[in-house]
Amino acid sequence: MELRVAGLTHRYGETCVLDDVSLEIPAGRIVCVVGPSGCGKSTLLRMLGGLERPAAGRVLQIGRPPEGSLNPLTYVFQDFALLPWRDVAGNVRLVLEDHRLPNREDVIADVLARTRLTEFARALPRQLSGGMKQRVAIARALAVRPAVMLMDEPLSALDAQTRELLMDDLIGLWMRERFTAVYVTHNLAEAVRLGHRVVVLSRRPGRIREIVEIDEPLGGRGAMEEVQAHLWGLMRDEARAADAELVP
Amino acid sequence: MTDTTHSPHGARSAQTDGSARPVPFRGGGFRPATNRWAGPLVFALLIAFVEVGLRAGWISNLTLPLPSDVLATFVQLYETGLLWRHLVPSLTRFMVGGTLGALAGIGVGTLIGLFGLARAGLVPMVAALFPVPKIALLPLFVIWFGIGEGSKYALIALGTFTPMVVATYGAVDNVDRTLIRMGQSFGLSWGSIVRKIVLPGAMPGILSGLRIGLAIAIILLVAAEMLGAQYGIGAYILEAGSLYDLERLFAGVAILSVLGVATSAAVAWVERRVLRWRS
Numbered sequence: 001m002e003l004r005v006a007g008l009t010h011r012y013g014e015t016c017v018l019d020d021v022s023l024e025i026p027a028g029r030i031v032c033v034v035g036p037s038g039c040g041k042s043t044l045l046r047m048l049g050g051l052e053r054p055a056a057g058r059v060l061q062i063g064r065p066p067e068g069s070l071n072p073l074t075y076v077f078q079d080f081a082l083l084p085w086r087d088v089a090g091n092v093r094l095v096l097e098d099h100r101l102p103n104r105e106d107v108i109a110d111v112l113a114r115t116r117l118t119e120f121a122r123a124l125p126r127q128l129s130g131g132m133k134q135r136v137a138i139a140r141a142l143a144v145r146p147a148v149m150l151m152d153e154p155l156s157a158l159d160a161q162t163r164e165l166l167m168d169d170l171i172g173l174w175m176r177e178r179f180t181a182v183y184v185t186h187n188l189a190e191a192v193r194l195g196h197r198v199v200v201l202s203r204r205p206g207r208i209r210e211i212v213e214i215d216e217p218l219g220g221r222g223a224m225e226e227v228q229a230h231l232w233g234l235m236r237d238e239a240r241a242a243d244a245e246l247v248p
Numbered sequence: 249m250t251d252t253t254h255s256p257h258g259a260r261s262a263q264t265d266g267s268a269r270p271v272p273f274r275g276g277g278f279r280p281a282t283n284r285w286a287g288p289l290v291f292a293l294l295i296a297f298v299e300v301g302l303r304a305g306w307i308s309n310l311t312l313p314l315p316s317d318v319l320a321t322f323v324q325l326y327e328t329g330l331l332w333r334h335l336v337p338s339l340t341r342f343m344v345g346g347t348l349g350a351l352a353g354i355g356v357g358t359l360i361g362l363f364g365l366a367r368a369g370l371v372p373m374v375a376a377l378f379p380v381p382k383i384a385l386l387p388l389f390v391i392w393f394g395i396g397e398g399s400k401y402a403l404i405a406l407g408t409f410t411p412m413v414v415a416t417y418g419a420v421d422n423v424d425r426t427l428i429r430m431g432q433s434f435g436l437s438w439g440s441i442v443r444k445i446v447l448p449g450a451m452p453g454i455l456s457g458l459r460i461g462l463a464i465a466i467i468l469l470v471a472a473e474m475l476g477a478q479y480g481i482g483a484y485i486l487e488a489g490s491l492y493d494l495e496r497l498f499a500g501v502a503i504l505s506v507l508g509v510a511t512s513a514a515v516a517w518v519e520r521r522v523l524r525w526r527s
Contacts, residue, residue, distance in 0.1 A: 049433055071435050081430035085448045085525040094444060095434040124525050144434060 001063045001072060001147040001180070002027050003048060008057035010043055016205035017043050020057070023199060023208065025148065027063075028178040030218075032191040035201030035209075036235055036242035041184045042152055044206070048182055049073040049150045065147040070099050074146035078153040080133040082125040082140075088112070089121040092140045107143055114173065115139040131162035135169065142173075149181040155190060167193055171218050188231050192224040200231060203238040210234055313494035318502065321495040335503070338469060338480045341397065342507075345404025346465040353409045353461065354454060357416020361450070362442070367417070378410045383471040390476070400472040407468040408461040415457020419450035452526070455519050462511045466504060481507075 003025040010018040017040035025031050025048075033041045046052040048059055050073065065072035082091050092108045101107065112118045115135045125133055134154055141149055155163040167190060173179070174194075185191055191198045192214065200209040214227060295315045301307035302314050325331045359366040360374075382403055389399035423446050431441040473482025481503055488496035 051429060051433055071433075073433075075430070075433045077426060077430060079426055081426050083427060083445065083448070085451075094431075095436070097444075098435070098437055098440055126525065140434075 001061055001065045003148055003180075003182075004060045004062055005044075005048070006058050006060065008044065008047060008054050008059065010040065010047070010052075010055045018047075018054070019205035019207050021201075021206065021208055022057075023211075025180060025182055026197075027180050029196040030174065030181045030183055030194050032183045032185060032195030032198045033201060034185060034188060034191045034198060034231065034235070035206065036203050036239040037186060038242055038245070039201040039203050039238075040206035041186075041201055044201075045075075045150050045152050045182060045184050048148075049075055051075075066145070069145045069147050071095070071144035072147040074141045074144055074149055076134070076137050076141050076149060076151040076154045078156050080125075080130075080137045080157075082133055082136055084125050087122050087124050088117055088128075088136050088139075091125070091136055092143050095140055095144050111139040111142045114142065114176075115169070129162070130158045131166055134158065134166060138170075138173075147180060149179055151181055151183045153185055154183075156185070156187070163187075163190070170194060175219055188228045188235075189223065191231065192227045193221055194218070198227075198231060200234050203242050313498050317495045318498045322499045322502070325496075325499060333479050334481055334484045337477070338473065338482070341400050341404060341472070341480070342465055342469050344397075345401045345469070346408050346462055348401065349405035349408025349465065350412050350458060350461055352405065353412025353457075354416050356409075357413040357454075358420055358442070358447070358450075360413065360417040361420025362446070370413075371417075374410060374413050377406075378414065382407045382468055383475075386472060386475055395476060400469075400477070403472045404465050404468050407464045411460045411464060412454075412457050415460070416450065416454050419453025419457070420446055422453065423449035451522055452519075455515060455522070459512060459515050462515065463508060466508055466511070470504065 005021055005023040005025075008018055008021040008023075009016070017038075021044060023031075033044065035041050043052065047054050050059075061072070083094060086094060089108050089112065092111060093104065096104050096107060108121075109118070112121055115138055117132070117135055117139055120128065120132065125136070128136065134157075137154075155166055158166065171194065174181075183191070183194055195214060196218070198212040198214065200212065201207065202209045212227065212231065214221075214224070216224070298307065298312055299315045302309055302312060322331075325334075356366075356370065356374075360370050361367075385406070386399065386403055389402045393399040393402050427445050427449060428441060431445050436444070469480075470482035470485065473480035474486045477483045481500055485497055485500035485504075488494075488500060
């Protein structure tokens with residue numbers, strides 16, 4: 001399944017946050033969305049998954065979600081959004097309970113194994129580090145077999161070392177199973193490590209500034225300094241202006 | 249000390265001038281320590297003070313009964329079996345009325361928390377009901393529900409209901425919105441979101457509302473029994489009061505206090521079990 005964004009425009013009151021954004025998310029690839037703060041990247045992601053209605057334009061699903069997908073458009077949130085009163089396995093079970101599944105516990109065991117969380121199945125979120133919490137959230141997302149993963153700054157709440165480890169984990173997961181993802185971030189290093197395609201949004205109102213294709217295979221990438229420098233060149237002035245702006 | 253503090257080397261010379269002292273600790277306080285003996289000790293000291301004062305004569309025996317006499321009255325009450333004849337109807341009223349009121353309060357509070365129409369329609373009504381002394385409505389309830397148990401259940405239920413509504417809808421309002429959005433994004437049904445995300449998330453607030461609700465239930469229990477009951481702690485206290493029988497009056501009051509402490513301990517126990525996920 002692919003996603004196509006056509007002429008997406010959105011306003012909050014007087015402020016225009018997204019202006020005529022058109023975008024393709026091809027199957028089996030990771031599209032990173034970067035831009036200065038307040039450029040509407042999180043709004044874009046909420047619209048991709050149907051959590052918010054755009055003022056104009058459409059988000060189209062092209063093709064059917066794969067067989068057995070319980071929740072084709074699945075989010076991974078920045079703040080993990082785990083239920084603190086459920087243990088790790090219970091948090092994964094939450095999203096499966098509304099579906100009739102003969103092998104629910106097998107699915108849970110499988111995703112916990114894939115995210116290397118098996119031995120923490122009975123732990124409560126408050127006992128886990130930030131990196132572990134986000135791995136639980138990723139396990140929960142994998143459990144519903146998404147067609148497209150919508151990741152909203154998934155590593156931004158983590159420290160640099162944990163971020164590095166989780167990036168490796170995500171690459172490993174993608175290498176094994178070529179999932180489709182939209183990955184919103186403000187961190188250019190993440191974007192060039194994980195993205196097949198990097199979409200640079202301009203400052204409010206968010207417009208597409210440039211789409212950078214990165215052909216290098218995901219597994220063998222280094223820091224990609226040239227691409228990073230290029231992206232930063234596109235964003236620097238706007239990032240500075242965004243920083244100096246009063247919050248509306 | 250010379251003028252070394254003004255020089256850029258001031259720090260080093262201060263270190264070497266021999267007057268090293270530890271940095272004073274400023275971080276303590278503002279965190280009440282637990283002490284399981286303090287509470288009972290205050291009780292014991294107060295009772296001992298009254299006992300000694302009455303026996304020595306510097307407290308008039310018109311003002312307070314001898315604690316030991318109160319204890320004897322209580323033992324007598326227990327031995328004659330009268331204790332249970334008063335306690336069982338009271339506890340039944342407390343439990344039936346309290347349960348009805350708490351459940352209705354949680355239900356209505358959840359509706360107010362979730363639906364704009366319920367909020368707009370019911371919050372003013374609850375605000376109007378909250379400050380009314382419920383005991384003033386007892387005559388009305390007697391007409392509606394009869395002179396028997398019905399009016400007492402209704403009164404206690406109403407007393408528990410209002411604080412539970414306010415606590416519940418406040419707690420539902422405070423449930424982390426990102427968790428609800430997460431539930432929606434995974435396509436959870438409305439019922440699942442309410443049962444698995446909203447209600448557990450509101451549970452801390454609901455339980456602290458329950459403490460207040462049940463304390464009010466005890467107050468109304470006694471008030472209702474004073475106005476019309478043959479048996480019950482309230483009736484017992486009223487009878488003792490009208491005879492100026494201080495020993496029996498205080499025995500009755502002590503039973504109420506124990507009931508209050510027991511209720512509070514029960515809620516604390518539930519909190520510990522249900523809210524184990526909080527650190």
